[in-house]
Amino acid sequence: MKPALENRFYELYLEYFHKAEELRRWNLQRDIPWNQVTRTPDPAIAQVMQAFMAVELYLPDYTSKILHLIRASRGRAWFQANWGYEESKHSLALEMWLTKSGSRTDDQIREFEEQILGREWNLPYHTPLEMMLYTTLQEFATAVNYRGLRQVAQAADDPAMDRLLALLARDEVGHFQFFKDGVRLYMEEDRDRVVEALNFVIHTFRMPATDIIPGWSEQGDLIGRLGIFDDRIYLRQVVKPVLQALNVSVEELREARRRLKAASNSESPSPPEVPTLG
Numbered sequence: 001m002k003p004a005l006e007n008r009f010y011e012l013y014l015e016y017f018h019k020a021e022e023l024r025r026w027n028l029q030r031d032i033p034w035n036q037v038t039r040t041p042d043p044a045i046a047q048v049m050q051a052f053m054a055v056e057l058y059l060p061d062y063t064s065k066i067l068h069l070i071r072a073s074r075g076r077a078w079f080q081a082n083w084g085y086e087e088s089k090h091s092l093a094l095e096m097w098l099t100k101s102g103s104r105t106d107d108q109i110r111e112f113e114e115q116i117l118g119r120e121w122n123l124p125y126h127t128p129l130e131m132m133l134y135t136t137l138q139e140f141a142t143a144v145n146y147r148g149l150r151q152v153a154q155a156a157d158d159p160a161m162d163r164l165l166a167l168l169a170r171d172e173v174g175h176f177q178f179f180k181d182g183v184r185l186y187m188e189e190d191r192d193r194v195v196e197a198l199n200f201v202i203h204t205f206r207m208p209a210t211d212i213i214p215g216w217s218e219q220g221d222l223i224g225r226l227g228i229f230d231d232r233i234y235l236r237q238v239v240k241p242v243l244q245a246l247n248v249s250v251e252e253l254r255e256a257r258r259r260l261k262a263a264s265n266s267e268s269p270s271p272p273e274v275p276t277l278g
């Protein structure tokens, strides 16, 4: 990475870090009203909480593999370390809700963790730029997932879950903002290349680890049935606002596809268009 760009990433990290210290830190034991947690949890909601915990549990792979990819960038590497701390609280909070609500016993949680961590997550993309584009979409999508569950769970009258999901969603928005600002730095260097990579990542996006979590297809179906997340929500509530935040129009994205198609002489199959953003 060019030294000037590297300096700007470092500045971006410092801005992120100071803001997080000042405005966003929360305490797992004090800031969630655990004494008001429901004792009659809805089994479907408990299932979704456990599924989200599974996604958060691949933290050792997310941190180690991404850190290795960007270790030469102090701004990004220090961010990743801070990010790991924040994400580690997410799985702890979800786990605490599952046990305190009586949805799962400690033994069930241990068994579940063992099963999850028995498989390894691998990077879905192999360049720092693609990974940054992926995490921009993924952090935004994760916030949409937590907000969606919070809405579904509103009727459950569970102030602990409500607060927990609000705190998690707020962290995910903070993560999204760092990555989005990082993408904008890359765009200042070579906008066309970034939009081409963005087109690729949008069309190949999947939530992290969902290809290796045992039984994910049923969990994913349940999340879709509850209206928390599905392909339509991905397009309308993730892709569309992320494109807006990056100031990229659908037309610019199509233009990037045309360039890529021309360059490859249509040798490889092109990804589908994004026709339903409106």
Ligand SMILES: [Fe+2]
Binding pocket: 056, 087, 090, 142, 168, 172
């Ligand atoms: Fe998280």
Ligand SMILES: [Fe+2]
Binding pocket: 087, 139, 142, 171, 172, 175
């Ligand atoms: Fe996050």
